[in-house]
Amino acid sequence: MTSAIELQDLRKSFGPTEIIRGVNLTIEEGERHAIIGPNGAGKSTLFHLISGRYNVSGGSVKLHGENISNLPPFEIYRKGLSRSFQVTNIFPNMSVFENVRCGLMWVKDYKYSFWHLVDRQRELNERTAEVIEEIGLTSRQHIPAGVLTYAEQRALEIGIAAAGGADVIMLDEPTAGMSHSETDQAIALIRKITVGKTLVMVEHDMGVVFDLADRISVLVYGEIIASDTPENIRNSKAVQEAYLGAEAEE
Amino acid sequence: MSEIAKTSSSAASRPLLKTLTPWIGFLILLLALPNIFSSNSGLYTMNLMGIFIIFALSYNMLLGQGGMLSFGHAVYFGLGGFMSVHFMNYIEDGAFVFPMYLIPIFGGLIGLVFGIIIGSFSTRRAGTVFAMISLGVGELMASSSLIFVAFFGGEEGVSGDRTTGPELAGINFGQDIHIYYLIAAWVFVTVTLMYLFSRTPAGRMANAVRDNAERAEFVGYSQRKVRFVSFCASGFFAGIAGGLFALNFEIVTEENLNALTSGTVLLMAYIGGVGFFIGPIVGAVLFTLLQSILSNYTDIWQLYVGILFVLTVMYVPQGLTGIIVMHSAAWRMKRLGSLILPYIRIGIPALAMLAGIAAFLETIHHVRTAFEGDTLMSLMGIEFDSHGVVSWIVILALVFVGGFLTRMQLRQLRDAWETANKPPAQTEGSGS
Amino acid sequence: MFELIFFSLLNGIVTGLLLFMLASGLTLIFSMMGVLNFAHASFYMLGAYVAYTISMYLGFWVGLIVAPILVGLMGAVVERYGLRYVHRWGHVAELIFTFGLAFLIEEVVQFIWGKDTKAYHEPEILQFPLFTFFGQNFPAYKAFMLLVSIGIFIMLLLILTRSRVGLIIQAAIHKPNMTAMLGHNVPLVFMGVFGVGCALAGLAGVIAGPALGTFPGMAVVLGSIVFVIVVVGGLGSLTGAFVASLLIGLLQTFAIALDYSVNDLLQLFNISFDADSAFRDLWTLSLPQIAPILPYLLLVLILIFRPTGLFGNRET
DSSP states (O other), rough: OOEEEEEEEEEEEETEEEEEEEEEEOOTOOOEEEEOOOSSSSSSHHHHHTTTSOOOOOEEEEETTOOOOTTHHHHHHHHHHEEOOOOOOOOOTTTTHHHHHHHHHTTTTTTOSSSSOOOGGGHHHHHHHHHHHHHTTTGGGBBBBGGOHHHHHHHHHHHHHHTOOSSSEEEESSSOOOOHHHHHHHHHHHHHTTTSSSEEEEEEHHHHHHHHSEEEEEETTEEEEEEEEEHHHHOOOHHHHIIIIHHHHH | OHHHHHHHHHHHHHOHHHHHHHHHHHHHHHHHHHHHHHHHHHHHHHHHHHHHHHHHHHHHHHHHHOOOOOOOOOOHHHHHHHHHHHHHHHHHHHOOOOOGGGGHHHHHHHHHHHHHHHHHHTOOHHHHHHHHHHHHHHHHHHHHHOOOOHHHOGGOEEEOTTTSOOOOBOOSOSHHHHHHHHHHHHHHHHHHHHHHHHHHHHHHHHHHHHHOOHHHHTTTHHHHHHHHHHHHHHHHHHHHHHHHHHHHEEEGGGGGSSHHHHHHHHHHHHHTTTTTTHHHHHHHHHHHHIIIIIIHHOHHHHHHHHHHHHHHHHHTTTHHHHHHHHHHHHHTTTOGGHHHHHHHHHHHHHHHHHHHEEEEEHHHHHHHHOOOOOOOEETTTTTEEEEOOOHHHHHHHHHHHHHHHHHHHHHHHHHHHHHHSSOSSTTTTTOO | OOOHHHHHHHHHHHHHHHHHHHHHHHHHHHHHHHHOTTTTHHHHHHHHHHHHHHHHHHHHHHHHHHHHHHHHHHHHHHIIIIIIGGGGGGGHHHHHHHHHHHHHHHHHHHHHOSSBBBBBOOGGGGEEEEEETEEEEEEEHHHHHHHHHHHHHHHHHHHHHSHHHHHHHHHHHHHHHHHTTTOHHHHHHHHHHHHHHHHHHHEEEHHHHHHOBBOHHHHHHHHHHHHHHHHHHHHHHHHHHHHHHEEEEHHHHHHHOOOOOHHHHHHHTTTTOOOTTTHHHHHHHHHHHHHHGHHHHHHHHHHHHTTTTTTTTOOO
16 A cells, blocks of 8 residues: 655755655555644655645655646646645635635536536535535625634634545644634644645644644754654654754753 | 525526616616717717727726736737738628628637637736736837738728628618617627626636636646636627727728827726726716716816826726725615715815816916917816916916815715715614 | 948947946936836936937037936936835836836927927037048947947946946845845835936937937937847846847847858858748848848847846845
């Protein structure tokens, strides 16, 4: 059986600086995997490489055993990998309902159709309403997404990423900037939408990480220094020195 | 869950009658208009309006719906016109038999073909690069049109005759009223189609790519292909508009595909409001009215249009439709009436100021262009001496007193506006 | 043949350097503010008209100095009260604003000066042939245009590379926010650069007016060409703008001078054609005929195959 994601000696340089310096990582199907690390370690860059936003400088990314390095994002999405962004990245002038529907249209096989009327596609709209119910925005569904509160936009962000039912979902700091109660809601939401799926997340909030993840990888200066269960990561001396210690000082 | 499904589907597919009401109204309006404005000049203006409505809406498929700023949209309009006028001539020569009223289809097809060719490389990026390519292609076509005389007819263009070919129920479209109904039919069909396009997956994703091209790629869509589909559709409808132009005027010239026409359609769409489907319709109607009415009264109407355009870009980027839509909150709360008086109070001095400015410009223009010794001029039926001190005092008084009073009234208007739009105290949540 | 090449070369350089005076300002404005100023050629036109009016009362030389300054001030006002205000609506609105401005300036020029071509002439001291070569005259005024253009070019180069202001401008081009943090008043720098760019365009108008004609369409004639130059040279690259200016200048003069047609080419291969076919225009095409479309063809090809332009490093 192949793994969900497999990175082999993945590298990325910007000019002379190498940000990702040979990452090897295997994430199994159905695993909830968290990537942690100090600021500037290259976590977001790693996400961009896997999801196709950046081209890789070396090595390879495999999704279900298939090499997807340097494919454009939409091809990778079509192969079953969907992601959210650290900085909220939605369609601000369209309604919440439309935002989610956009995340569904490709997988419902509408492609670039100009002969279907979206409002008459019963199944599409029903599924959209379901997703909106899941992310708790039903009462706000006709509002332009740009005027939602920050926490609502974060929920929408996750909703768009998860709407299409991709089997690998990548979330980049889903709880960044949220209050405690909002974070709890977000965790519940993530749990709900990733049942039976592979989840890869970058997260700064250790509570969230240890709560959700099956496995944790620690990325420091573009290299993975440890990849293990939460229990072992918590007790690892190397990790504490390189990362958790630094975090505690902040 | 079934409950959610119900609410969403009822929201999505509203009762048919309610959906159709604006369209039926539109149809009735199109049919009724020539009975209200039955003069020749009225028909002439309305025909032009119809053509520009289609053209401006097709332009907005790019700018408003797809976020592509084009400076060369006249290419598809002009080519559609030339293609149609050539086919009119083929029909006249008996090369083949085809009903004249369907001629714009050829215009649409050539627009589509060129949309496919040019869109294949220009839609890779939006923004400045797209704008530059559209400008380059536009200039290329306009310059080429003067070289390839066989197709473009050189300076004098190509003319045709729409009255040949098979007739429709005994009508050969020789009269203006016939061509009006023909254009109205085309307007109704194409406006409907363009609206429906905006409600398809391709149309919705065009909005998504406009809002956030990168995110669209992460939900499975290639931004380039999304733009390409809109671009081709836009070329098609612009071509139809060009075909109608050929039918209506029976002549197409280089002017129909040059930068000036490209600029005009941008202006129409923008003044009307690119953020709304009906914005370009409003813009096309307004522009045609300005052009045909204002040009009867003044030589410098284009100066006024230019000022209007620049002021719109600066202060009302949402366009005229945006201003109307701004009132919808007050309308829903039934408070629109409370704004009437404040509007009148600011409207009177503002009108005086505008009249003063216009008189100022007109008088200067008269002084500069009239024959030596001809100092008598008339504005709105008032005759006065364009060199007279009294006239100038009156004009300047209008401008400054009007301007001062308008400023004074701004505050009360702002207050009235805020009162009218204040949400009802208890229904903060349920209102949304 | 030699004389043809010689004069075409000379004329091409004169045109090219004149174009560079416009293109350099446009490039500076674009690279600092991210705005392609559609109205740039309109300031060129204003330069010619203002200089014409001044020259009627005070002579050509006063106009040469004063008109560019006035035009530069107008540009600064447009930046301060127009562009900076529109900035809040985003890039597309800025582009549309400058587009509308170009339209408006043309109308205003017609309103003030009328639609006819103005009798704006070169000063009498420069109305003589500088030299005669193979029986062809080279007017002194063209040499004067050449000198002014070269002078401006050297001055620009020195200011940008040697002066403190030049360093700030270069810094602002690369990192606008960073310069602000260093304590430089970026909005003021923007206004200054926009004003100077417009003044350069105005100067180009002052010296081109007598040679190319002072009429309301003169902005349109040159406007699109200048756009071609900045895009072909690479958006934001002064070197690119310089090379592309000369390239376009030479391209246009040579295409007009060399009277070859497709027909000649076909005859080389002994192919004849039907004079009545619908494609007859294609067979009889000659270089002077297609000269006006060459720059645009170049533009479209560059944008397709090398969107960064010849020397540019950014795509948008």
